[in-house]
Amino acid sequence: MFPSDTKVLVVDDFKTMRKIVINALKNCGLENVEEADDGATAWPMFEEAAASDKPFSLVISDWNMPKMQGIDFLKNVRAHPAGKATPFVLVTAEAEQSNIVQAVQAGVSNYIVKPFSPADLKTKLEQVYAKVSKG
Amino acid sequence: MAKPESFIVICPDSAKMEKLKEVLSPLYPKTLYASTIKDAEFKMENQNFPLFILDGTKPVLDKSSGIFAMAQKNFETKGKPWIVLNSGVESEDKFGIYPFVKFLPNDWNGETLYRFLDNVLVSEQTLMKTLIDVRFVNPIMSAVIEVLSTMAQVNLDKGAPYIRKKAEPPKTRGDISGIVAVNSDQFNGSLALTFTEPLALKIYNNMVGEDKTAIDEDVKDAIMELTNVIFGNAKRDLNKEGHSIRPAIPSLISGKNHEVRHSTQGHCLCLPFSGDVGELHVECMVSTP
Numbered sequence: 083m084f085p086s087d088t089k090v091l092v093v094d095d096f097k098t099m100r101k102i103v104i105n106a107l108k109n110c111g112l113e114n115v116e117e118a119d120d121g122a123t124a125w126p127m128f129e130e131a132a133a134s135d136k137p138f139s140l141v142i143s144d145w146n147m148p149k150m151q152g153i154d155f156l157k158n159v160r161a162h163p164a165g166k167a168t169p170f171v172l173v174t175a176e177a178e179q180s181n182i183v184q185a186v187q188a189g190v191s192n193y194i195v196k197p198f199s200p201a202d203l204k205t206k207l208e209q210v211y212a213k214v215s216k217g
Numbered sequence: 218m219a220k221p222e223s224f225i226v227i228c229p230d231s232a233k234m235e236k237l238k239e240v241l242s243p244l245y246p247k248t249l250y251a252s253t254i255k256d257a258e259f260k261m262e263n264q265n266f267p268l269f270i271l272d273g274t275k276p277v278l279d280k281s282s283g284i285f286a287m288a289q290k291n292f293e294t295k296g297k298p299w300i301v302l303n304s305g306v307e308s309e310d311k312f313g314i315y316p317f318v319k320f321l322p323n324d325w326n327g328e329t330l331y332r333f334l335d336n337v338l339v340s341e342q343t344l345m346k347t348l349i350d351v352r353f354v355n356p357i358m359s360a361v362i363e364v365l366s367t368m369a370q371v372n373l374d375k376g377a378p379y380i381r382k383k384a385e386p387p388k389t390r391g392d393i394s395g396i397v398a399v400n401s402d403q404f405n406g407s408l409a410l411t412f413t414e415p416l417a418l419k420i421y422n423n424m425v426g427e428d429k430t431a432i433d434e435d436v437k438d439a440i441m442e443l444t445n446v447i448f449g450n451a452k453r454d455l456n457k458e459g460h461s462i463r464p465a466i467p468s469l470i471s472g473k474n475h476e477v478r479h480s481t482q483g484h485c486l487c488l489p490f491s492g493d494v495g496e497l498h499v500e501c502m503v504s505t506p
Contacts, residue, residue: 098439101425102368146445146464175449196446197367 084211090115093124093143103142106200121150125158132164145174160189169210225249226270227257240327354378356454360447369420376489387476389498393417393432394477395444397467401460406503409477410444416495441467
């Protein structure tokens with residue numbers, strides 16, 4: 083699992099979902115968490131952190147958001163020199179195959195389909211960490 | 218498709234009335250004809266017509282405010298489709314507010330009128346069949362059960378589904394509702410999830426580990442998100458059945474003991490659920506685009 087000092091960015095336009103994800107992260111021992119209510123809010127946070135000496139080491143983002151969709155935020159992150167390998171998990175209620183293919187093509191590390199339980203999220207994070215660790 | 222027994226045609230112009238009789242009588246010999254609103258109301262009493270045909274030529278519409286009164290009184294309550302013949306901008310402006318009105322422009326003839334009648338009646342019957350089909354009911358029911366169970370550890374008992382026919386008043390009330398548009402190429406409508414306050418609070422508290430005692434902005438946010446997730450899951454499975462339902466963003470209604478009025482008027486699939494602390498009423502209203 084990700085080390086406890088991992089800096090995490092949680093992005094969702096619904097406050098409830100951010101709370102659920104943050105609670106699940108805490109249960110995994112991850113307390114260094116920042117949150118954003120849209121991809122458009124998250125993107126400058128990511129850029130600013132990347133420019134500092136404390137970039138985000140994990141991003142968990144919703145797909146459907148009003149100003150900037152999660153898929154577009156992912157594309158921005160992947161286009162940024164500091165974001166090419168940042169673990170990025172997309173959360174979506176849209177489980178259609180076409181969306182998943184689109185996310186994989188854009189470089190998503192893993193995705194989780196709503197509804198999910200805290201245990202489901204933990205499993206996904208473990209899978210992502212194992213993938214990242216292998217390099 | 219079984220042919221309906223009769224229509225009622227309302228047309229104050231005697232020449233046009235004759236044309237309509239000539240066209241309709243071979244296939245619909247029992248059709249009733251009325252030349253005035255009063256006459257139509259008299260003939261409609263205790264009758265069950267599957268649809269109404271109205272001549273919409275100017276200046277008849279402009280001068281016949283009684284038609285609009287009738288639209289409110291009879292057609293909203295009975296919810297039957299109308300066809301407005303000879304429609305133009307004026308009639309579409311005035312009658313377009315009624316979702317059950319279909320317009321056939323000036324250049325109609327016997328063939329186009331028959332085809333139009335068939336399409337209107339078939340689409341009504343198809344919608345009703347769709348709503349009571351388990352392939353439509355089950356994805357919605359399963360999404361509700363699965364999402365509440367996974368995200369909030371709340372297990373609800375399913376009641377018996379039923380259809381609330383077009384324009385029947387809602388039988389259910391609640392304290393907070395999430396609503397989302399259900400639009401496809403085949404139908405337009407909305408899905409509404411109406412929770413009683415105790416159930417909404419239990420769901421919220423279980424989801425985020427808090428202890429709210431009244432509905433506030435956080436609970437509203439949670440119900441919106443739940444509606445979003447339930448809709449997304451139901452849509453995925455309904456689209457596997459070929460419905461092509463488009464993505465949509467939910468909205469919210471809250472208020473003690475409110476009833477939901479859907480933006481479209483159609484038949485409504487009603488799914489009641491109950492739990493140890495409260496009730497959830499799910500309604501899916503659809504009409505033809």
